[in-house]
Each structure stands twice: as structure tokens, then as C-alpha cells.
Ligand SMILES: Nc1ncnc2c1ncn2[C@@H]1O[C@H](COP(=O)(O)OP(=O)(O)OP(=O)(O)O)[C@@H](O)[C@H]1O
């Protein structure tokens with residue numbers, strides 16, 4: 001059981017952001033504790049990705065505040081997020097298609113030689129090591145990632161997020177393109193990271209996976225937070241009901 | 255880790271089905287695209303030579319004199335083409351390079367003929383240094399300014415530099431009121447080549463030896479790196495072949511430039527000035543590498559280093575592959591854009607040095623239409639306009655292709671109209687062939 005008495009690892013308070021007239025995220029508050037997996041669920045277009053992009057620095061929120069370890073932080077760009085040990089696997093994967101796996105893995109944080117030049121050999125060696133753990137069948141180290149399958153690309157994106165000792169991990173549909181075996185490996189990886197005390201926001205449309213992996217789940221609809229529930233207290237159907245009806249279980253349908 | 259990792263480096267293994275050529279290419283890891291470009295260039299050279307020999311009775315192309323001149327004429331476009339790769343790879347374009355070259359040239363002209371002589375006195379040995387610096391600074395500032403408009407003003411590079419094409423040409427006119435500045439400082443004009451603006455036989459051999467040492471160092475160091483990380487090695491015979499090939503090209507180039515002697519008039523002048531007795535048979539004084547060619551060489555090496563070995567270069571490619579991903583990976587893409595255009599501007603300044611020094615004059619019209627040749631050189635050299643792909647050596651080879659066509663057609667007496675038709679067609683055909691090649695690679 002996750003201990004939720006101390007200070008949360010991250011608190012998103014009253015986050016709002018709109019694009020043009022659309023309120024993509026509307027006064028949403030969620031938090032995350034060390035060693036916790038917090039699921040985010042909701043329809044397509046509910047605002048899940050937009051919410052976590054405020055935390056990862058991809059978007060700048062209109063209102064609201066972010067606290068890391070109880071301290072208010074300014075996250076204006078992805079560099080700020082990385083500086084707070086926040087790593088993200090984006091739904092779009094955010095890979096540079098013309099570069100190979102190792103270059104993508106280390107993009108923005110290249111290993112360098114004592115002379116300050118990029119050390120491609122060292123990066124490839126590290127890449128081989130981590131890919132050996134995540135996707136042992138992966139062989140295409142020399143090819144640009146445009147030559148990889150969807151699942152292989154996803155493995156590269158996952159490798160990038162977990163390589164750099166994140167404290168807070170955001171996973172936006174990390175298994176969408178993976179086969180059953182690889183999906184299971186990611187599930188094992190999530191459990192392993194959780195045991196290390198890392199906090200994880202997990203966006204996933206698969207309610208069963210959320211039930212299996214998460215400690216709590218928040219459901220969003222039309223940019224608003226429907227509610228946050230403890231997973232042990234709910235059933236699959238409760239979660240589905242929240243997603244479809246936009247009501248917390250037990251709440252009377254109006 | 256799995257226990258399949260090999261503790262020692264293996265040698266690259268050919269597939270059993272490969273024929274001899276494929277095996278050879280795989281073992282040496284020679285880029286077939288590069289091979290194709292070099293082949294095309296050689297075909298152009300031989301073609302012009304044979305045409306001259308058969309139709310005009312004299313093949314003038316493959317002579318030391320012509321190839322030496324070709325190398326000098328390529329320098330200016332070649333220098334800018336390396337920068338254009340840097341601009342096009344992250345999906346930008348720079349149409350202002352020719353005009354910016356003109357502006358830098360007239361600024362340097364005014365600085366070295368009017369401003370500095372008033373300060374230091376005429377013919378002071380430091381004049382050329384400050385003149386060059388002034389041109390590089392102007393180029394860099396203008397480039398950075400354009401880059402800032404693109405990055406922070408979010409105006410497309412096409413528009414900003416199209417405006418720049420007109421603006422900087424106009425400013426160049428205003429600086430000199432349309433007048434030609436000539437002659438330039440005598441030391442400065444050496445940077446454009448010519449008999450005195452070349453490093454001579456001994457100097458060329460020094461360059462050649464350094465080149466060979468460089469080739470061998472790269473091969474040895476590459477092998478050491480691979481061994482350290484247990485990556486497959488090239489077979490020893492392939493390494494040896496590459497070493498011999500590399501050194502052979504370098505030494506061949508030295509022999510070529512050293513076999514082009516100074517013209518008799520210059521020799522006489524030189525002999526008189528230095529009180530040397532000229533024997534009956536004449537004195538053979540080699541040109542050696544021209545200074546602008548060495549500048550191009552240095553720029554090529556430096557830019558290759560930047561593009562392939564530095565973080566900056568890595569980010570340029572990343573932005574070209576996926577600008578959004580680059581931003582999400584924490585790369586400050588706006589600042590990158592400013593730096594990229596500043597570097598392009600710097601290279602325009604350097605190109606202006608070479609171009610104005612070669613003519614020993616500076617006019618506001620210098621570099622007119624260069625933007626087209628520079629972009630064409632980069633694109634012929636395999637830089638993809640959709641971004642993410644490009645090499646420095648490709649752009650330099652592309653510049654050689656463009657200049658070879660120009661020179662060759664002048665030599666065999668094609669008039670300007672036909673030249674335009676040919677150059678334009680070659681550009682389109684070259685890009686089409688490149689597209690076909692890439693499609694087959696996939
Ligand atoms: N950059 C943007 N510009 C304009 N509108 C946007 C932008 N990003 C998201 N939106 C809008 O915000 C809303 C929420 O989108 P978001 O991507 O957060 O949904 P999601 O919950 O992640 O959906 P999915 O399950 O399909 O990934 C949608 O209506 C979308 O159209």
C-alpha cells in the first residue's frame with residue numbers, strides 16, 4: 001500500500017488551459033506520491049495529454065500551480081521539467097525520425113568525450129544495454145528510427161524516459177503500439193520503477209491495465225476532472241461508468 | 255544484460271548472397287551516394303575534356319591550369335554551401351546569402367581603403383586582418399538578426415531572407431554609392447588566390463603530409479573506438495585500402511597543384527624583384543594550393559566537425575527530423591535558429607573575403623545570383639529540402655559540380671543562354687536522381 005500521509009511528490013493545483021475557445025483542461029487538480037502509480041482515464045479529447053503536458057513543460061498553463069515535493073516550481077519549458085527529474089513518454093513519442101535510437105535516447109543530454117564532442121560509440125553502447133532490458137529482440141541500432149516498427153519506436157521512447165533516473169515519470173499511452181509480450185514487459189517495468197519509489201502518471205485507455213497497475217485513478221471528461229478514486233475501492237465497471245457517464249460511483253445519475 | 259554480448263570485437267560479416275562489389279562496399283563502408291557524386295563529377299570533367307579534344311581539337315579541361323582555376327572559383331560558393339546545409343537541414347532556407355556577400359565585401363572594401371589607412375597609414379600589415387574581421391562581424395550580425403526575426407518573430411525564413419535579398423543588396427549600394435572599390439589592400443588580395451596567393455610547392459607538400467596524417471589518424475582512432483565498445487571492425491585489408499585511397503587522393507592533389515607553374519611574366523617580375531637569375535629554359539615555380547582553396551578545405555573540415563561531432567550539429571539534425579521532438583527534448587530551438595543563421599552570415603562574410611580578394615575589387619553587385627548557386631550546390635550534394643538530411647562534403651562536391659559545368663561550358667564556347675539551360679536542367683535531374691536513389695535505399 002502506498003503511504004499517502006507525507007508531502008506528495010507532485011501536486012497539480014487547479015490547472016486550466018484553453019486553445020482558442022476550447023477549455024482543454026478546466027480547473028483540474030491531481031497529485032502523486034512516491035512509489036505511486038496514478039492512472040488518468042477519459043474519452044479521446046478529454047484533456048489527459050494536455051494536462052500532463054503542462055507538467056512536462058510542453059505547454060504553459062493559463063492558471064494553476066505545480067508543486068514538486070511541496071515546493072512551488074515554475075515549469076516553462078521541457079528543460080525546466082527535466083531539471084525537476086520529470087521524464088515523459090509522449091503519446092506522439094517525440095522522436096527525431098532521421099536519427100538513430102541512441103541519438104534519440106540521449107537527445108538534449110548527449111554523452112561527450114573529454115574534448116566535449118559527442119561520444120556516439122559510448123551512447124550506442126549504453127543504448128544497447130538499456131534496450132537489452134526493455135526489448136531484447138531490438139537490433140536496429142544503426143538505422144534511423146523512421147525505419148523502426150511502431151512498437152520498436154515506442155521502446156526507444158520508453159528507454160529514453162527511464163534511462164535518466166526520473167523521480168516523476170509521465171507515460172502517455174506507453175503500450176499503445178506494443179505487442180502482448182512487450183506490453184507485459186512494460187507492466188513489469190512499471191512495477192519495478194514503483195518499487196524504487198518513483199511516482200508515475202499513467203494514461204491508458206485499457207481499464208484492466210489501470211486496475212492491475214495503478215494505486216489511484218483520475219477520470220477526466222471534457223477537460224474537467226470527474227473524480228479521483230482509490231483502485232482497491234472500485235471495480236472495472238465503476239471506472240467505465242465514470243468515463244462514460246462522467247459521474248463518480250455512488251453519485252446519483254441526474 | 256543477456257549473456258550473448260561478445261567480449262571481443264568481431265569483423266563485419268558479409269551476407270553469403272553478396273557479390274564481390276557489395277562485399278567490398280560493406281567491408282570498406284564506403285557511402286555509395288558519395289561514390290555516385292564523385293563518379294558524376296568525373297564524368298562531367300572527362301566529358302568536357304573529350305568534347306574539347308574531339309570538337310575543338312584541344313582538351314583544355316583536364317589540365318593542371320584549368321583544375322587549379324576551377325578549385326579557386328569553387329571556393330566562394332563552396333564556403334557558403336557548407337553553411338546552407340546547416341540552414342536547410344533544420345528546414346529553413348537562406349535567400350539572402352548573395353546580397354549579404356555583397357554587403358560584407360563593400361564594407362571590407364571601405365574599411366581597408368578608407369577607414370584603416372587613415373588610422374594606421376597606407377599599407378600597414380594589420381589592415382587586412384581588421385578588414386577581414388569587419389566583414390565577418392557584419393555577416394554574423396546580419397545573420398543573427400535575420401535568425402532572430404525567424405525564431406522570435408516567427409516569420410518564415412523564406413520571407414525574412416527574401417526581404418534580406420533586397421535589403422542587403424540595397425544597403426551595399428548605399429555604402430559605396432554604386433562605385434567600385436579597387437584595388438584592395440595588397441595582403442588582403444592574396445586571400446583570393448593568384449600566383450602570390452598560393453602556398454607554393456613546399457607549402458603544398460606540408461599540407462599534403464598533414465592530410466595523410468589526418469587520414470591515418472581518423473582510421474586508427476575509429477578502429478580503437480570500435481574495439482573499445484566491441485563494435486564490428488572493418489577487415490584489415492579494407493582499412494589499408496581506405497588509408498591508401500585517402501592518402502593517394504591527397505598526394506594526387508598536391509602533385510596536381512604543384513604541376514601548374516607560374517606564368518612567365520610573373521616569374522620574370524618575381525626574379526627581378528628578388529635578383530634571381532632566370533635560366534634560358536625558364537624557371538618552374540609551382541603555384542601549389544591556392545589560399546582560398548585552403549580556406550574552403552578548413553571550412554569544410556570545421557563544418558563537418560560541427561555537424562557530426564558536436565551537440566550543436568546533433569541538434570541541427572534533430573530539429574530537421576522533428577522540430578517538436580527537439581523542443582520536447584529540451585533543445586532551445588529558437589536560440590539554435592539564431593546561431594544557425596549567425597553562422598551562415600559568418601560564412602557569407604568569409605566568402606566575401608575570398609570573392610572580393612580574387613577580383614581585387616569590391617562592388618555592391620558582387621555575389622549577385624549566388625544564392626541560387628549555393629542552394630543548388632547544397633541540394634545537388636544531397637541536402638533534402640524537407641529537412642533532416644545533408645552532408646558538408648556533399649555540398650562541397652555539389653559546388654564543384656556547379657562550377658565545373660560553368661567552367662566547362664565557357665571552355666568549349668557555349669554561350670550564356672545555353673549555360674543557363676544546362677545548369678538549370680542539371681539541378682532538376684540531379685535532385686530527381688537523388689530521390690530515386692533514396693527510394694531504392696528504403
Ligand atoms: N495544440 C493544440 N491546439 C488546439 N487544440 C488542442 C491542442 N492540443 C489539444 N487540443 C484540444 O484539447 C482537447 C484535449 O486534447 P488532449 O490531447 O489532451 O486529449 P486526450 O485526453 O489526451 O485524448 P486522447 O485519448 O485521444 O489522447 C481536445 O479537444 C483537443 O482538440
Ligand SMILES: [Mg+2]
Pocket residue numbers: 048049050091172
Ligand atoms: Mg492523449
